[in-house]
Amino acid sequence: MRIAIKIASYAILLLSVVFTMNVRAQATVNDGVFTEAQATSGQAVYDAQCKTCHNMRFYRDTLRSWNNQPLLYLWESIMGTMPADNPGSLMFEEYTNVIAYILQEQGFPSGDSELDPDDGMENISIVSP
Numbered sequence: 614m615r616i617a618i619k620i621a622s623y624a625i626l627l628l629s630v631v632f633t634m635n636v637r638a639q640a641t642v643n644d645g646v647f648t649e650a651q652a653t654s655g656q657a658v659y660d661a662q663c664k665t666c667h668n669m670r671f672y673r674d675t676l677r678s679w680n681n682q683p684l685l686y687l688w689e690s691i692m693g694t695m696p697a698d699n700p701g702s703l704m705f706e707e708y709t710n711v712i713a714y715i716l717q718e719q720g721f722p723s724g725d726s727e728l729d730p731d732d733g734m735e736n737i738s739i740v741s742p
């Protein structure tokens with residue numbers, strides 16, 4: 614009987630560890646994945662570098678078409694192709710902040726952790742706004 618209880622409690626412990634890891638691995642843009650400060654910095658970059666060619670409606674459609682894909686892929690795509698008249702011309706941090714701003718404008722919440730292309734961004738899924 615005692616052993617059964619021990620086994621059961623180990624099983625519960627194990628399950629909760631697996632569950633926690635799983636939740637982490639499956640974060641979405643709804644989970645507060647950028648900071649307010651990043652979005653604010655991103656707005657300045659956006660106004661100077663992106664606004665002339667795209668309005669916010671465009672990003673809504675873009676995020677829809679990227680539904681379920683890792684946020685890192687969108688970051689890489691934007692970095693490789695945008696601004697269309699000078700691709701790759703911004704700093705990594707500026708691309709990251711622009712994405713934070715775009716997410717905020719689409720109604721996704723900011724949070725405590727910074728968006729960082731070197732840290733877990735492949736595990737954040739885009740969801741349709």
Ligand code: HEC
Pocket residue numbers: 659662663664665666667675690691695696697698711
């Ligand atoms: C000189 C004009 C121009 C500028 C400046 C520009 N873009 Fe673009 N962008 C385009 C064009 C053209 C396309 C491709 C055609 C389309 O999808 O409308 C595009 C496509 C995109 C896409 C869609 C990519 C995809 O794979 O779905 C995103 C996202 C995007 N741009 C973001 C940005 C961001 C962020 C900036 C600022 C850093 C920016 N663009 C600056 C012209 C521009």
